[in-house]
Amino acid sequence: MSQSSTKSTPRVQLVSVTAEEEGQRIDNFLMRHLKGVPKSRIYRILRRGEVRVNGGRIRAQHKVSAGDTVRIPPVRVADTVTAPVSAGPGLELEKQVLFENNRCLVLNKPSGIAVHGGSGLSFGVIEALRAARPQAPYLELAHRLDRETSGCLVVAKRRSFLRAFHEQLRNGKVEKRYLALLAGSWEGGTRRVTAPLRKNQVRGGERMVMVDATGKSALSIFIPVTRFADATLAEIDLQTGRTHQIRVHAAHIGHPLAGDTKYGDPEFNRRMRDAGLQRLLLHAHLLQFPDPSTGEVLSVSAPLDDVLKSVLDRLEAA
Numbered sequence: 001m002s003q004s005s006t007k008s009t010p011r012v013q014l015v016s017v018t019a020e021e022e023g024q025r026i027d028n029f030l031m032r033h034l035k036g037v038p039k040s041r042i043y044r045i046l047r048r049g050e051v052r053v054n055g056g057r058i059r060a061q062h063k064v065s066a067g068d069t070v071r072i073p074p075v076r077v078a079d080t081v082t083a084p085v086s087a088g089p090g091l092e093l094e095k096q097v098l099f100e101n102n103r104c105l106v107l108n109k110p111s112g113i114a115v116h117g118g119s120g121l122s123f124g125v126i127e128a129l130r131a132a133r134p135q136a137p138y139l140e141l142a143h144r145l146d147r148e149t150s151g152c153l154v155v156a157k158r159r160s161f162l163r164a165f166h167e168q169l170r171n172g173k174v175e176k177r178y179l180a181l182l183a184g185s186w187e188g189g190t191r192r193v194t195a196p197l198r199k200n201q202v203r204g205g206e207r208m209v210m211v212d213a214t215g216k217s218a219l220s221i222f223i224p225v226t227r228f229a230d231a232t233l234a235e236i237d238l239q240t241g242r243t244h245q246i247r248v249h250a251a252h253i254g255h256p257l258a259g260d261t262k263y264g265d266p267e268f269n270r271r272m273r274d275a276g277l278q279r280l281l282l283h284a285h286l287l288q289f290p291d292p293s294t295g296e297v298l299s300v301s302a303p304l305d306d307v308l309k310s311v312l313d314r315l316e317a318a
Contacts, residue, residue, distance in 0.1 A: 013072040021138075022066040023163050026051065028140070029064055034075055035130075045073055091132050093125060099300045103161040103293060104142065104154055108302040111150040111279045115141055129155065143169065146244070148259075151178070151284025151302045164292030169241070175288040178236045178246060179225070179304065181281040181312070182255035183268040186224045186232035193220045193249040197242045208262070209244040211252050218242045220249045229316040230271070231258065235285075246282060257282055275314045276307070283308070 015033060017024075030042050030051065049057040050073040053064060064070065096108040109115070109125060116124035126141050133139065142154035142165045156162035168174050198215030201208050219239035226233040232255065236246050247263045250256055256264040258272040259280040272281075288299040304312075 011074055013070075015070045015072060017064045017066055017068040017070060019066045019160075021064060021159050023063050024159060025060065026053065026058055026062045026064055026070070027060040029070065030072065032138075033072060037075055041075070045075070093128055094132055098152065098302055099298065101291075103158050103291070104156050104165070106152055106154050106287060106298075106300045109145055109150055109153040109284075111148050114147040115144050115153065125153065126155070142166070143174075143241070145284060146280075146282075148280040149178075149282045149284060150305075152176075152287035152300055153284070154287065161292055165289070168289055168292070172239070173289060175286070176238045176241075176284060177286040178238060179281075179283045179285045180234055180236055180246060180250065181258040181272070181277075182222075182232045182234050182250055183258065183265050184230065184232065184255050186227060186234065186255065189224065191222045191253070193222065193253055194218065195249060195252050197245060197248055199243055206262075209242070209248050211248065216240075216242055218245050218249065220246055222250075222253075222255075226312070227317075228312075230268075231315055233312060247280075272311070275311050277311045278307075281308060281311070 013033070017029070021029060021032075027039075027042060027046065030046075031037075031039070034042060043060060045051055046058075046060050051058065052071040053062065053068050055069075055071075093107060093109075096110065097105055098108055099106040107125075113128075114124040116126050126139060130136065130139050136157070138157055138159060140156045140159075140162055142156045142162055145151065145153050154165065156165065165174070195211040195218065196213060196215035197209050197218045198212035199207075199209050201210040201212065203210070217240065221237035221239065223235045223237065224232055225235050234255075238246065244263070247257055247260050251260075251263040256268065257280060258264070259269060259277050260282075261269065261280075283304055284302065285304070286299070286301050288297060290296065291298050
């Protein structure tokens with residue numbers, strides 16, 4: 001049912017940027033202050049120069065500073081919102097919080113939910129959490145997981161934490177380890193995969209990430225954990241964070257992921273469905289990083305759920 005439109009006339013807003021918001025891109029800043037307004041509408045008012053910072057026109061890439069005055073033009077939010085995000089999904093996500101302090105939280109993201117709305121999705125993790133915590137002054141994704149990937153996801157509760165965490169990512173101070181079920185019997189021990197990856201390559205009419213010498217550098221370290229008759233449970237130490245990196249690297253070395261309909265092996269996927277697997281078996285099981293405020297190393301783990309454990313129990317031992 002559509003939300004009723006308000007009859008009040010929207011007014012120009014003059015918003016002062018806080019210290020917590022410093023360094024945020026103007027498009028993200030506007031999304032926080034114009035909740036419910038589609039991204040396309042926000043980019044349109046930016047292109048038209050209707051948004052001003054300290055009286056001057058800016059682009060979507062502009063980063064605000066503490067004390068800046070942002071002019072936000074009149075936008076009738078109620079005219080653009082058809083179905084507000086209910087608190088229900090967010091309350092379910094609250095049950096998945098693994099760790100929380102006053103700067104961030106880490107939750108065990110379920111498979112099948114995107115980290116943010118868009119591309120036909122009415123909401124994602126971040127929108128659901130904001131709906132469940134309407135009084136929270138700040139909630140932003142600190143990094144991303146693919147929709148079908150489950151496991152540890154960091155959400156920033158302060159802008160200062162977000163800036164520091166991104167710097168740690170750039171400097172390789174965030175340890176991210178995944179569990180994945182791979183096709184085939186693994187020979188040998190730990191294997192480093194360094195194949196460069198290039199996005200938006202078209203194959204069979206579908207956009208893919210592909211191994212390409214002109215692509216971006218990538219490093220995944222595969223560590224076998226349990227060998228089964230025709231599959232291997234492996235831990236992957238993700239040293240870089242390219243799109244679909246683990247999935248493409250695994251397929252590149254001849255061990256595609258179970259349940260991967262994009263890069264995987266259809267026959268292997270069929271056998272895994274027979275074993276009860278209904279999803280991609282890729283799980284961010286460990287996240288470790290220094291707390292930017294205290295320097296204390298935070299280590300958060302997310303165990304495999306009972307469904308995935310039962311799938312592994314059904315596989316024959318090597």
